[in-house]
Amino acid sequence: MTHPCPHAALHDPRFHADPQAVLQRLRDTHGPVVPVELEPGVRAWLVIDYTIITAWCRDTRTFSRDARRWRDWRAGRVRDDARVVPMMAYRPNAMFADGDRHLRLRRAVTDALGRAEAHRIAADARGFAHRLIDGFCARGRADLLADYARQLPLLVLTRLVGFGDNAGRRLAEAVRGMWDGTDAERANAAYERTLSEAVTAKSARPGDDVLSRLMAHDAGLSREEVLHHLVLILGIGDESTANLIGNTMRLLLTDREFAADLAGSRVGIDDAVDRALWSDPPVTNFPVLYPVRDIELAGGRIIREGTPILLGLGAANRFLADQYRERIQETANRAHLAWGVGPHRCPAQDIARMIAGNGVEILVERLPELRLAVPESELRWRNSPFARALTALPVVFTPQPPERVREQAEQTATVPAAEGEPRHRDARADTGTEDPRGGARPSRPRRRDRWRRGR
Incomplete structure (x- = not known):
């Protein structure tokens, strides 16, 4: 017996309204x-259990990341134009590699990203955040997804990689089609075409950017491998x-309650980011493992060799948090699975945290009276098997001229530091002692987050 019913239909909008409740019922039935x-x-x-995900991700002898093992796809039972294929089909990058090949490819990625200067990424995130807010702060209302969240990471990452803004916009549109499975085959083709054009252009004019470092790395990446690592960095990273x-x-x-804690400086922006990573991690039910042999589960159920096993990171986080809620809330720890676990743990998590932390902090400092423009019950989640994301986040606030708001924000701005540095620093304090990792170490004491919620 390989697939008893009932099952969770991840393509059904009703699942996304309350996935944890659906998965709890299935857990009660199936384990x-x-x-x-x-x-x-x-x-x-x-798999929706924290301990099992951790163990299986580290068991590289039993579980492979190579999607060419996908049993139903190999047999033709899944068509090439299926909505989920662009996200699940094999690509020659580190996400789908095992063993020595994975080590070679991952080293190229970590080296290329590791040479990026943290203070430059933070400065880009702050600068683009201010520019985006300038574009809507006088209106008194905005969709924080379309007007802000979906634009900020793309602007930072395309500059980091070495792309222009125009290519970045085309990539973002294609990526969302791939994640949601909306005309996914065309979206994938558009994405790869845009990347190929960018690689060709960069080959002629290399620079001090991630793409140039990938192409020049001593791991000897082929053009195809370079292209598909850009899919990994931009496709996964931006979304x-x-x-x-x-x-x-x-x-x-x-x-x-949490907003009150933030306003009272009992928690900071980093804590808010981690709370979101515990409760609603942006990537969930992904990536995918493929067992290299049949796996027997309790009750005699069998997972056949080559059957996709999705990692239910969000559900596993929630179930664990429910069990140890007080400890997790008190320590705001980072033991969640949002960045993965084991050899394939996300190599760009520090960059993602830096962009998100700066983006959230500047937004709430510049527009302190933000409030939802609709009842919370009217917020809708995207119908994606792999992502936990809203369709829109409409807000209202007191309109303010861009120049005045930005001047006020710059006087009190605090920004999250890179991993391992003091969590907050005054934006004007970058003239302190040099940090050996690059950038300046702040010489001022930590400034507490200050944000009050408008209602």
């Missing part, structure tokens, strides 16, 4: 590994960071 349907006729398993900003802002706009 911590439950049958799911990604789209009509495309079946998989979803997940945008959704992290959106989900964090939703938390601040709907959780009165």
Whole structure:
């Protein structure tokens, strides 16, 4: 018996209204590994237990990341134009690699990203955040997703990688089509075409950017490998960071208790980001494992070799948080699975946190009276099997001229530091002692977050 019913239809909008309730019912019936349907006729398993996800991700002998093992796709039971194929089909990048090949590819990615200067990324995030807010702060209302969260990471990452803004916009549109499965085949083609054009242009004129470093790395990446690592960096990085900003802002706009803690300086912006990563991580039910042999579960159920096993990161976080709620809330720890676990743990998590943290902090400092423009019950989640993201986040606030608001914000701005540095620093204090990792270490004491929620 390989796929008992009932299963969770991850393509059904009703699932996304309250996925935890659906998965709790399935957990009660099936245990911590439950049958799911990604789209009509495309079946998989979803593991929703923290301990099992951790163990299976580290068990590289039993579980592979190579999507060419996908049993139903190999047999032709999943068509090439299926909505989920662009996200699940094999690509020659580190996400889909095992063993020595994974080590070679991952080293190229971590080296290329690791040479990016943290203070430059933070400065880009702050600068673009101010520019985006300038564009809507006089209106008194905005969609924080369309007007802000979906634009900020893309602007920062395309500059980091070495792309122009025009290519970045085309990439973002294609990526969302791939995540949601809306005309996914065309979206994937458009994405790869845009990347190929950018790689060709950069080959002629390399620079001090991630793309040039990937092409010149001693790991000897082929043109195809370079292209598909850009899919990984931009496709996953942009979409997940945008959704992290959106989900964090939703938390601040709907959780009165947490917002009060933030206003009273009992927690900071970093804590808000981590709370969102615990409760609604932007990437969930992804990536995918493929067992290299049949796996027997409790009750005699069998996961056949080559059957996709999705990682239910969000559900696993929630179930664990429910069990240890007080400890997790008191320590605001980062033991969540939002960045993955094991050899494939996200190598760009520090960059994503930096963009999201700066983006959220500047937004709430510049527009302190933000409030939802609709009842919380009217917020809708996107119908994606792999992402936890809102369709829109409409807000209202007191209109203010861009120049005056920005001047006030710059006088009191605080920004999250890179991982390992003091969490907040005054934006004007970058003239202190040099930090050996690059940039300046602040010489002023930490300034507390100050934000009050308008109602």
